[in-house]
Amino acid sequence: MVRVKNRYLTVNYLYTGQSRASNKNDATFPELLQFHQPTPDDFTAGKLVRAIRDGVLELFGDYGLGMVNTGLKVTYHSTATSTSIIRCPQAHYEMVWAALTFMTKLPKPNDAPVVVRVVRVSGTIKKAEEEVIRRARDLILRAKMAEAGRAEAGLVTNMLTAVDTSAHKEREREKQVLVDVDMDSAEENESESD
Amino acid sequence: MFYDLNVPWSDNSRELQRTIAFLDELGYDTVALAHTLTGRLPADLLIWPPQTPPIPSPLPFPTSRRLRILRRCNISLTDAATNHRIPQLQKHYDIVAARPTDEKTLAQACTNLDVDLISLDLTQRFEKHFKFPMLGAAITRGVKIELCYSQALLSSDPNAKRNLIGNATQLIRVSRGRGLVFSSEAKSVLGIRAPSDVINLASVWGLGHERGKDGLTKEPRAVVEFARLKRTSFKGVVDVIYGGEKAVEEKETGKKATNAQKRKAASMESTPVSLSEQEKPASKRQQKRNKKAQEESEKEKADE
Numbered sequence: 001m002v003r004v005k006n007r008y009l010t011v012n013y014l015y016t017g018q019s020r021a022s023n024k025n026d027a028t029f030p031e032l033l034q035f036h037q038p039t040p041d042d043f044t045a046g047k048l049v050r051a052i053r054d055g056v057l058e059l060f061g062d063y064g065l066g067m068v069n070t071g072l073k074v075t076y077h078s079t080a081t082s083t084s085i086i087r088c089p090q091a092h093y094e095m096v097w098a099a100l101t102f103m104t105k106l107p108k109p110n111d112a113p114v115v116v117r118v119v120r121v122s123g124t125i126k127k128a129e130e131e132v133i134r135r136a137r138d139l140i141l142r143a144k145m146a147e148a149g150r151a152e153a154g155l156v157t158n159m160l161t162a163v164d165t166s167a168h169k170e171r172e173r174e175k176q177v178l179v180d181v182d183m184d185s186a187e188e189n190e191s192e193s194d
Numbered sequence: 195m196f197y198d199l200n201v202p203w204s205d206n207s208r209e210l211q212r213t214i215a216f217l218d219e220l221g222y223d224t225v226a227l228a229h230t231l232t233g234r235l236p237a238d239l240l241i242w243p244p245q246t247p248p249i250p251s252p253l254p255f256p257t258s259r260r261l262r263i264l265r266r267c268n269i270s271l272t273d274a275a276t277n278h279r280i281p282q283l284q285k286h287y288d289i290v291a292a293r294p295t296d297e298k299t300l301a302q303a304c305t306n307l308d309v310d311l312i313s314l315d316l317t318q319r320f321e322k323h324f325k326f327p328m329l330g331a332a333i334t335r336g337v338k339i340e341l342c343y344s345q346a347l348l349s350s351d352p353n354a355k356r357n358l359i360g361n362a363t364q365l366i367r368v369s370r371g372r373g374l375v376f377s378s379e380a381k382s383v384l385g386i387r388a389p390s391d392v393i394n395l396a397s398v399w400g401l402g403h404e405r406g407k408d409g410l411t412k413e414p415r416a417v418v419e420f421a422r423l424k425r426t427s428f429k430g431v432v433d434v435i436y437g438g439e440k441a442v443e444e445k446e447t448g449k450k451a452t453n454a455q456k457r458k459a460a461s462m463e464s465t466p467v468s469l470s471e472q473e474k475p476a477s478k479r480q481q482k483r484n485k486k487a488q489e490e491s492e493k494e495k496a497d498e
Contacts, residue, residue, distance in 0.1 A: 014216075014219075016212065016216075016382070016383040016384060032219065035215075035216060035219055094394055094397060094398050095398070097391070097394045098394060098395055098398045100391075101347075101387055101391045101394065101395055102347060102355075104347060104348060104384055113384050115216075115383070115384060115386065115387065117220065117387070117388045117390075117391060118388075118390060118391060118394070
């Protein structure tokens with residue numbers, strides 16, 4: 001089979017929450033939300049690709065960059081939820097993953113300290129997207145539980161149901177498309193991390 | 195169960211609390227807060243702050259129920275001849291680790307010292323390559339080798355990263371994948387990576403996925419359990435589960451309390467079946483004898 005196989009890495013950006021929380025906000029701003037802050041908007045997909053390329057070049061040299069460069073692409077990038085899906089060649093996904101692990105801050109001019117965490121590795125983009133949705137929903141649920149008993153709980157429940165219905169709609173749409181794609185992707189295998 | 199056995203203790207409790215909350219967020223279950231000691235140890239070890247972690251007030255986080263915190267002490271071995279007073283340290287800390295700085299101290303730590311872990315500063319270049327017999331001796335004794343990954347991640351010195359990768363690769367090759375423990379030595383939140391990320395790094399350096407996962411779960415668990423057994427039981431065989439209550443009631447009866455509770459393990463309350471009275475249940479032989487005696491006395495009565 002002369003098929004180019006890819007791996008899709010679902011990636012979260014976690015922040016230290018230092019600059020945000022001043023001392024008086026300690027009790028009110030839960031740490032969970034501090035860690036999962038939204039990313040600053042000037043961190044675009046293009047900057048991310050460049051950052052990964054620099055990382056791979058630094059760790060694995062020209063050989064690594066050559067191997068990885070052709071298949072490297074950012075398929076999904078959301079600064080609001082601090083999540084990305086990155087496509088890379090199947091044989092060398094570990095290199096890209098290592099480069100992400102070694103990243104300590106966002107590229108210039110931002111320079112914010114960040115911890116990059118790979119949440120799932122999958123062979124199909126569908127599973128990667130499902131993971132993104134699932135994570136967002138779980139995060140809202142946990143934030144809601146962490147703030148249980150406060151006035152915002154009502155607001156959070158609304159957010160939760162909104163994500164639920166949108167995810168449901170998306171799944172319905174996908175089911176219609178899925179039947180066609182399934183034959184081709186039947187042989188693609190998935191590997192799960194976590 | 196993911197373990198991170200090396201989180202340096204810092205006096206900045208806000209930072210430390212954030213670090214621990216981050217570890218919890220990433221999925222770690224047991225964390226050991228570490229103190230580093232160098233040189234001669236003072237005679238009195240009780241003056242330190244390391245007693246503070248069990249006290250919840252400086253570290254308030256809601257998931258403390260899930261996260262288990264241990265106390266650890268790193269001894270920096272600079273001179274092979276100093277007395278390290280390990281038994282005393284063992285009383286105060288859950289884990290005691292050695293950090294050798296050169297050949298001799300490494301050999302001493304591997305073969306002689308009664309530590310739970312050997313931790314190497316992997317950002318330094320070692321003159322000689324690691325040898326298998328030395329590390330093998332440590333592993334068969336039950337002492338694991340620890341790789342700390344966060345210094346190279348964060349340091350600005352380009353050599354730190356290269357040394358870490360070189361040393362880590364060597365260690366993985368020499369130890370053949372067994373007896374390795376991964377831990378961050380993260381002074382701040384930035385140095386911590388999720389378990390999967392660490393396993394992937396290990397895989398890039400030559401350790402398979404299974405062994406990598408072991409390095410975060412099975413091996414540290416062995417260290418923690420072994421250390422616990424060393425401290426609380428006799429060679430891992432005999433353990434006092436419940437030593438009996440202190441002799442408060444005995445004072446009222448006027449008896450001398452000392453003799454009554456002289457041997458804790460031998461006291462009656464330590465038997466697993468709880469007895470409401472202080473009598474020992476009659477042994478089966480005794481019961482048989484009693485029964486027989488009773489029957490005979492009844493027989494005699496009937497005969498009369």
